[in-house]
Amino acid sequence: MTKMVGSSVKRKEDARLLxxxxxxxxxxxxxxxLHASVVRSSSAHAKIKSIKVEEALNHPGVVAVxxxxxxxxxxxxxxxSWYVPGCNLKEPPQYPLAxxxxxxxxxxxxxxxxEDRYTVKDAAELIEVEYEDLPAVVNQKEAMEEGxxxxxxxxxxxxxxxxxxxEIPEGIMENAEVVVKESFYVQxxxxxxxxxxxxxxQYNPGSGELTLWCSSQNPHIHRMVLSEVLGxxxxxxxxxxxxxxGGFGGKIGxxxxxxxxxxxxxxxxxxVKWIEERSEHYVAANAxxxxxxxxxxxxxxxxxxxxIRVKNxxxxxxxxxxxxxxxxxxxxxxxxTGSYDIPYAESExxxxxxxxxxxxxxxxxxxxxxxxxxxxxxxxxxxxIKMDPVELRRKNFIKKEAFxxxxxxxxxxxxxxxEKPLNKALEAINYEELRREQEKKRKEGKxxxxxxxxxxxxxxxxxxxxxxxxxxxxxxxxxxxxxVHPSGKVTVFCGTSPHGQGHDTTFSQVVxxxxxxxxxxxxxxxxxxxxxxxxxxxxxxxxxxxxxxAVSFASDRVVEKAKKIAAHELEVSENDIEFENGKFQVKGxxxxxxxxxxxxxxxxxxxxxxxxxxxxxxxxxxxxxxxxVFPFGTHVAVVEIDKDTGEIDLQRYVSVDDVGTVINPLTxxxxxxxxxxxxxxxxxxxxAVYNKNGQLVSGTLMDYTLPKARFFPHxxxxxxxxxxxxxxxxxxxxxxxxxxxxxxxxxxxxxxxxSVYGITDLEMPLTPEKIWKTVQEKEGNQ
Amino acid sequence: MTVEKKxxxxxxxxxxxxxxxxxxxxxxxxxxxxxxxxxxHVGCDTSQCGACSVMVDGDVVKSCTMLAVQADHSEITTVxxxxxxxxxxxxxxxxxxxxxxxxGYCTPGVMIAAIGLLKENPNPTEEEIREGLEGxxxxxxxxxxxxxxxxxxxxxxxETGVNLNSQRLVGEGTQND
Ligand code: FES
Ligand code: FES
Numbered sequence: 001m002t003k004m005v006g007s008s009v010k011r012k013e014d015a016r017l018l019x020x021x022x023x024x025x026x027x028x029x030x031x032x033x034l035h036a037s038v039v040r041s042s043s044a045h046a047k048i049k050s051i052k053v054e055e056a057l058n059h060p061g062v063v064a065v066x067x068x069x070x071x072x073x074x075x076x077x078x079x080x081s082w083y084v085p086g087c088n089l090k091e092p093p094q095y096p097l098a099x100x101x102x103x104x105x106x107x108x109x110x111x112x113x114x115e116d117r118y119t120v121k122d123a124a125e126l127i128e129v130e131y132e133d134l135p136a137v138v139n140q141k142e143a144m145e146e147g148x149x150x151x152x153x154x155x156x157x158x159x160x161x162x163x164x165x166x167e168i169p170e171g172i173m174e175n176a177e178v179v180v181k182e183s184f185y186v187q188x189x190x191x192x193x194x195x196x197x198x199x200x201x202q203y204n205p206g207s208g209e210l211t212l213w214c215s216s217q218n219p220h221i222h223r224m225v226l227s228e229v230l231g232x233x234x235x236x237x238x239x240x241x242x243x244x245x246g247g248f249g250g251k252i253g254x255x256x257x258x259x260x261x262x263x264x265x266x267x268x269x270x271x272v273k274w275i276e277e278r279s280e281h282y283v284a285a286n287a288x289x290x291x292x293x294x295x296x297x298x299x300x301x302x303x304x305x306x307x308i309r310v311k312n313x314x315x316x317x318x319x320x321x322x323x324x325x326x327x328x329x330x331x332x333x334x335x336x337t338g339s340y341d342i343p344y345a346e347s348e349x350x351x352x353x354x355x356x357x358x359x360x361x362x363x364x365x366x367x368x369x370x371x372x373x374x375x376x377x378x379x380x381x382x383x384x385i386k387m388d389p390v391e392l393r394r395k396n397f398i399k400k401e402a403f404x405x406x407x408x409x410x411x412x413x414x415x416x417x418x419e420k421p422l423n424k425a426l427e428a429i430n431y432e433e434l435r436r437e438q439e440k441k442r443k444e445g446k447x448x449x450x451x452x453x454x455x456x457x458x459x460x461x462x463x464x465x466x467x468x469x470x471x472x473x474x475x476x477x478x479x480x481x482x483x484v485h486p487s488g489k490v491t492v493f494c495g496t497s498p499h500g501q502g503h504d505t506t507f508s509q510v511v512x513x514x515x516x517x518x519x520x521x522x523x524x525x526x527x528x529x530x531x532x533x534x535x536x537x538x539x540x541x542x543x544x545x546x547x548x549x550a551v552s553f554a555s556d557r558v559v560e561k562a563k564k565i566a567a568h569e570l571e572v573s574e575n576d577i578e579f580e581n582g583k584f585q586v587k588g589x590x591x592x593x594x595x596x597x598x599x600x601x602x603x604x605x606x607x608x609x610x611x612x613x614x615x616x617x618x619x620x621x622x623x624x625x626x627x628x629v630f631p632f633g634t635h636v637a638v639v640e641i642d643k644d645t646g647e648i649d650l651q652r653y654v655s656v657d658d659v660g661t662v663i664n665p666l667t668x669x670x671x672x673x674x675x676x677x678x679x680x681x682x683x684x685x686x687x688a689v690y691n692k693n694g695q696l697v698s699g700t701l702m703d704y705t706l707p708k709a710r711f712f713p714h715x716x717x718x719x720x721x722x723x724x725x726x727x728x729x730x731x732x733x734x735x736x737x738x739x740x741x742x743x744x745x746x747x748x749x750x751x752x753x754x755s756v757y758g759i760t761d762l763e764m765p766l767t768p769e770k771i772w773k774t775v776q777e778k779e780g781n782q
Numbered sequence: 783m784t785v786e787k788k789x790x791x792x793x794x795x796x797x798x799x800x801x802x803x804x805x806x807x808x809x810x811x812x813x814x815x816x817x818x819x820x821x822x823h824v825g826c827d828t829s830q831c832g833a834c835s836v837m838v839d840g841d842v843v844k845s846c847t848m849l850a851v852q853a854d855h856s857e858i859t860t861v862x863x864x865x866x867x868x869x870x871x872x873x874x875x876x877x878x879x880x881x882x883x884x885x886g887y888c889t890p891g892v893m894i895a896a897i898g899l900l901k902e903n904p905n906p907t908e909e910e911i912r913e914g915l916e917g918x919x920x921x922x923x924x925x926x927x928x929x930x931x932x933x934x935x936x937x938x939x940x941e942t943g944v945n946l947n948s949q950r951l952v953g954e955g956t957q958n959d
Contacts, residue, residue: 010878010879010881013880014877014878014883014886015793015867015870015878016867016888017885017886017889018861018863018867018870018874018877018878018883018886018893019821019862019864019866019867019870019874020819020820020821020822020860020861020862020863020890021867022887024820024823026814026820026823026824026885027814029815033893050919116806117811117815118806151801154812193885193887193921194823194825194831194833194887194919194920194921195823195825195885195887195958196825243885243886244885244887244924245823245825245885245886245887245888246884246885246887246921277827278825278826278827278828278831279827279828329856389905399855476810499885500884500885500886500922501884502884523789537802565801667881668883669881669927670884670922670923670924670927671884673923673925674884674921674922674923674924674925674929674934675924676924677924677925678921679947684937700826700827700828701826701828701830701831701919702828702830704868704920706830706921708830708912708915708916708918708919708927709908709911709912709913709915709916709918709920709927709929710912710913710915712912712924712925712926713924714908714926715924734869736925757807
């Protein structure tokens with residue numbers, strides 16, 4: 001039998017998705033179902049003077065209207081799930097509906113429930129909210145200033161947290177031969193899954209059970225948090241994530257809206273459906289990034305890097321989101337040295353409340369930002385000492401022999417060989433020739449840039465002790481149950497929660513190899529808290545490294561038991577049995593064998609089992625990884641800038657990623673492409689913009705540029721494979737690498753092109769207008 | 783405020799269908815909520831994303847930009863009218879083989895848009911495909927495998943001579959190969 005792991009198996013989940021048979025939240029219709037709409041604040045900062053609901057309530061078809069006051073004492077505030085310690089973290093209460101004070105455009109003020117989706121929108125329009133506007137502040141630096149408007153009365157200077165890690169010994173920075181400084185802004189962007197958020201609640205008044213279908217990347221976390229918020233037993237509360245149109249971090253968060261729908265379904269004893277609209281999504285769903293990053297990189301003239309000092313001033317929005325405190329601190333700050341052997345590092349983060357929608361994890365969560373600053377500053381350092389940026393990188397790479405390597409902040413990188421993808425990428429672009437060509441074209445007055453990003457990323461969350469120690473309110477181990485039916489067909493349960501990544505397929509590949517059965521005989525169950533044991537969902541590129549590992553171990557346990565049964569039936573000792581290609585074979589006696597299916601039947605019938613053995617064939621494994629995993633790689637971008645229009649022509653994009661053992665090259669490449677599109681998207685096109693008054697001016701797909709097909713060249717992607725020692729698959733994580741690498745890569749290319757003017761930085765996104773103005777100014781045309 | 787409902791009758795994927803709807807009801811909601819054709823999705827509220835693309839009388843239409851009443855007496859093809867899981871349409875087969883989908887939310891609209899593109903230009907270059915998919919957004923794939931899927935479908939359709947104008951666009955393709 002050919003091995004499944006490592007081959008480009010076509011996806012099992014596609015048949016339903018390709019034929020319109022997916023089951024997305026809005027496809028679910030329940031008898032007697034009502035529709036909900038959340039009325040949201042149109043003011044960024046205001047006291048609520050009054051809310052008039054009568055007209056809405058009298059509107060035909062309207063069933064109920066709730067305001068924050070109606071819910072007081074009935075449904076708790078939504079807590080964060082990451083209490084980062086040692087940073088004086090201040091968490092203001094976030095009520096599912098604002099009670100008398102709104103703090104961002106999009107803050108919920110009323111919930112309307114009606115018989116159909118059109119009526120509920122009509123009725124929502126009839127709710128009259130009278131606001132008394134307060135001064136608003138949207139920029140985190142301004143929010144920290146004395147005299148800035150305060151969002152939460154008792155939180156001084158709007159500072160939610162001040163976190164520090166590492167210390168650079170005195171004298172190092174001061175006496176360094178070269179210190180390069182720059183301030184970067186990694187702008188606010190929207191994760192923008194194509195399916196917005198959704199929730200459907202159904203309550204059984206007889207049994208007291210509540211079911212919530214919701215767009216969650218981690219239904220068990222939703223159940224854990226919302227059972228408290230709603231005051232319902234976890235045992236009577238089922239959360240299901242149906243098919244989801246992407247997440248990218250935007251569906252990690254436990255949101256007020258989901259609590260509201262659960263509450264309303266229980267209160268009205270009728271199913272309630274809420275489907276978010278796109279423009280609502282952009283004001284109400286968590287955004288990503290929005291961090292000012294000041295960097296100082298110190299080293300010698302020969303290119304030896306000695307120390308890095310980084311300060312991140314992060315916009316947390318109006319409230320603390322689910323992962324809000326962790327992204328700009330732990331996720332960002334611990335990785336500031338990147339792939340380089342820099343002995344000293346100091347990271348500091350200020351998290352600040354502003355009158356904007358909360359921010360939370362977005363693809364990469366802190367690591368793209370961390371990669372951004374180190375990959376950008378290393379380029380500038382190279383320019384300063386007149387060294388080729390590739391040479392400087394290579395010189396400071398953590399050496400292959402140094403793994404496991406402890407970085408300046410104490411993180412232990414599991415495995416790595418950073419030269420491998422670098423060399424492969426250089427070969428792919430024919431680096432020396434490309435530089436020569438660049439030189440030549442520069443002489444002709446053309447603006448050509450070559451950008452690199454030789455990143456490393458922390459993912460595969462992770463060791464529970466460590467995440468516990470840094471305040472994460474979860475376990476981050478993973479579980480899997482492999483259930484073998486009498487026929488030998490298999491149902492596997494796992495606590496990760498895929499929503500486009502294709503785990504049905506990749507995890508089935510693992511099981512197929514382990515059990516020696518066809519992939520068609522395996523079905524997976526994810527994303528349902530009633531059938532799947534406690535698990536932690538899909539985020540932080542943890543699914544394969546942690547969930548896939550649990551699947552692998554649980555399969556081993558099945559084989560172990562099956563082997564005992566086979567030995568018993570064949571009347572030999574277990575040691576005499578060899579298991580290969582789905583057959584338990586007595587060594588050296590051809591024909592004396594049992595198939596996996598034979599044993600599945602025997603185990604389930606239990607007519608003749610070894611003494612004392614429990615019947616059935618089913619095993620569960622709870623896998624707690626000992627470390628994170630650290631994928632790495634090299635991305636290269638080549639751009640040409642049109643001086644007359646400011647347009648950036650992304651001519652080539654090469655990625656060579658090392659994500660450990662690749663389970664399915666096709667889906668892995670798909671993940672890389674998608675990640676690159678989002679990272680390049682941030683660098684070149686995407687940006688969430690608020691005006692001074694806190695109104696979101698990029699709140700629809702007309703104003704917020706999601707990249708289209710024509711924006712990209714043919715991406716040339718490849719892999720190297722350096723297995724991780726942390727899990728039996730050797731897998732790292734592939735979901736976020738593309739984004740983590742590509743923001744810096746694209747920016748470096750553009751800044752390289754503009755380096756002829758002495759430019760060291762520009763603010764993203766690099767719109768043609770911005771580039772054109774810069775070029776015109778530098779050419780002295782203005 | 784009661785609005786008089788209007789009867790809208792269409793031929794959807796070759797079947798006669800009819801329902802009474804409010805005059806303001808969007809075609810996409812008529813298809814999804816009244817006809818139960820939930821394969822067509824909604825991704826935005828400003829007609830940018832193309833997730834709702836369907837064929838109306840042979841033309842690609844964003845069904846969130848059209849009222850159901852405007853579609854009265856028309857012939858509509860949605861993703862459910864392409865192939866079945868057992869017998870995929872060449873476009874679906876190619877998306878499957880080339881990994882042209884991840885979450886699958888954009889996919890029905892993208893495939894319909896791509897069929898529209900191939901009707902106009904049966905043998906497009908990579909660049910023409912990228913340009914031709916202007917009306918759709920995919921947030922997952924980075925488009926590359928969508929482009930290769932469309933290229934493959936073009937070849938396949940030319941080789942097999944599938945008629946892209948027929949109501950039910952069943953093509954060759956087997957579920958497993
Ligand atoms: S739903 Fe986005 S274009 Fe129709
Ligand atoms: S596959 Fe998810 S949006 Fe296209």
